[in-house]
Amino acid sequence: MKYGYNLYSAFSVTEDRESLISTMHELKRMGYDGVEFFLYFDIPAEEMKAICEEIGLIPFSSHPRLFRFFQNLDEEIDYAQKAGIETLVMPHVAQDERNGAYYQTVLAAIPGWKKKCDAAGIKLAWHNHDFEFQPFEGRRYLMDAILEVDPGIHYEIDTFWTTYAGVDTLALMDQYKDRIEYVHFKDYAGKTGPGYLDFDFCAVGEGLVDVKSIAKKAAAIGAQWAVVEQDLHKKPVLEDAESSLICLKRLLEGESG
Numbered sequence: 001m002k003y004g005y006n007l008y009s010a011f012s013v014t015e016d017r018e019s020l021i022s023t024m025h026e027l028k029r030m031g032y033d034g035v036e037f038f039l040y041f042d043i044p045a046e047e048m049k050a051i052c053e054e055i056g057l058i059p060f061s062s063h064p065r066l067f068r069f070f071q072n073l074d075e076e077i078d079y080a081q082k083a084g085i086e087t088l089v090m091p092h093v094a095q096d097e098r099n100g101a102y103y104q105t106v107l108a109a110i111p112g113w114k115k116k117c118d119a120a121g122i123k124l125a126w127h128n129h130d131f132e133f134q135p136f137e138g139r140r141y142l143m144d145a146i147l148e149v150d151p152g153i154h155y156e157i158d159t160f161w162t163t164y165a166g167v168d169t170l171a172l173m174d175q176y177k178d179r180i181e182y183v184h185f186k187d188y189a190g191k192t193g194p195g196y197l198d199f200d201f202c203a204v205g206e207g208l209v210d211v212k213s214i215a216k217k218a219a220a221i222g223a224q225w226a227v228v229e230q231d232l233h234k235k236p237v238l239e240d241a242e243s244s245l246i247c248l249k250r251l252l253e254g255e256s257g
Contacts, residue, residue, distance in 0.1 A: 001218070001219060001224065001225065001226050001252055002033040002034060002058070002060075002224060002225050003031065003032050003033050003034075003227075003245055003248060003249070004032065004033065004034045004035060004036055004058075004060055004061075004182070004225045004226070004227040004228070005027050005032050005034075005035050005036065005227070005241060005245075006035075006036040006038070006063070006184070006227055006228065006229040007020070007023070007024075007035050007036060007037055007038055007039075008036075008063065008229070008231075009228065009229050009230045009237070009240075009241070010023050010237050010238070010241070011038070012233070012237060013237050013238070014039075014041075016041055017042065017043050020041050020043075021051060021055075023238070024051070024052075024055050024057055025055055026238050026241075027241065028055050028056050028057055030238075030241065030242045030245055031245055031249070032057065032228075032241075032245060033057070033058055033225075034057050034058035034059065034225070035052075035057050035058075035059060035060070036060060036061045036062065036063065036182075036227060037059065037061070037062040037063065037085070038062070038063045038064075038091075040079070040083075045079045045080075045081075045082030045083040046082050046083070048083040049083045049084045052083070052084065053084075058086075059083055059084055059086070060085070060086050060087065060182070060225060061085060061086060061087035061088070061089050061125065061156070061182065062076070062080060062085050062087070062089065063089045063091035063092075063127065064076045064088060064091070065091070065092070066090060066091065066092060066093060066106070069088075069109070069113055070109065073116055074116070076088055077116060077117060077120045077122055080120075080122050081120055081121070081122065085122070086122070086123060087123040087124070087125050087154065087156075087181075087182075088117060088122055088123070088124055088125070089124075089125045089126070089127050090106075090110075090124070090125070090126045090127065091127045092127070092129065093106070093129075093131065095196065098131050100136070100137070103136065103142060103145075106146075107146065107149055110124075110146070110149045110150065111149060111150060114149075114150050114152065114153060118152070123154055123181075124152075124153055125153065125154035125155065125156045125181075125182065126143075126146050126153060126155060126156065127156040127158055127184070128143055128155075128156075128157060128158050128161055128162065129158065130161045130162075130164050130165035132146065132165075133162070133165040133166075133167050141167075147176065147179065151179075153179070154179055154180070154182070155176045155179045155180050156180075156181070156182040156183075156184060156227075157169075157173060157176070157180055157182075157183055157184060158184040158186065158229070159183060159184060159185060159186070159209065159211075159214045160184070160185075160186035160187065160188065160209055160229075161186075163208075163209050163210070164188075169210075169214060169217075170213060170214070170217045173214075173217045173218070173221055174217070174221065177221035177222070180218075180221060180223050181223060181224045181225060182223070182224070182225045182227050183214070183218040183223045183225065183226055183227065184227045184229050185204045185209075185211055185214065185226060185227065185228055185229070185244065185248060186204070186209070186228075186229045186230060187201070187203065187205065187206060187208070187211060187230075187244075188200055188202060188207045188208060188209065189201075189202050189206065189207045189208065190207075190208065197231075199231070199232070200234075201230050201231050201232045201233070202230075202234070202240070203230065203235070203240040203241075203243035203244045203247070204228060204230075204243070204244035204247045204248060205243070205244070205247030205248075205251075206243070206247075211247065211248075211251065215248060215251040215252050216251070218252075226248050226252060228241060228244040228245065228248070230244065
């Protein structure tokens, strides 16, 4: 299995192209195999491809904001093609848009997005939060409705959010095993307040998520990438990144450390 890092996790230390490139060098030094973008910091696509090749990191996916799929998908696809990015991930629905009418708008748009991605040789995936695990129009979950749109949509499962949503993460991974190429590992030590985003995030393996069982299942279903994500940090960002990688390698490869 390859090890990836979602660069949103390092947004506090990646403010421009120079800090992005420096962060990528550090991730490679730690032993990461690839990165998942969320911004490109005005680096042209061809240059981004060259940077990744020089550092030795695979740009396996990118998380454009959802409005970009509606308004600027052609630009996102063109950048991905030129930069060597394999997958565009539908990443998030804003809290004020989480309602049945908007979900229907997204579901209706996905086939067109999929068609454009297919024509360009780019994979299309969905990354879950917790709201996808509410019932939706007679279905068990909204997540089921999203993946029913097209059997070729990949599922980038975020195992922190499935855990928090209270669903059976391992059973979900079994159900969609043929569509899960990327498994997001994120951990937390508890809630810090009553708000939706009030979490005490920590490095993978230092919190409440059963990352050992999830890692075992990820290997069993043949997932290709274990992806580290951490929204907020109490320790230095890259220290958390390295601790998370050490944990995943220990679980997936039996390495000490």
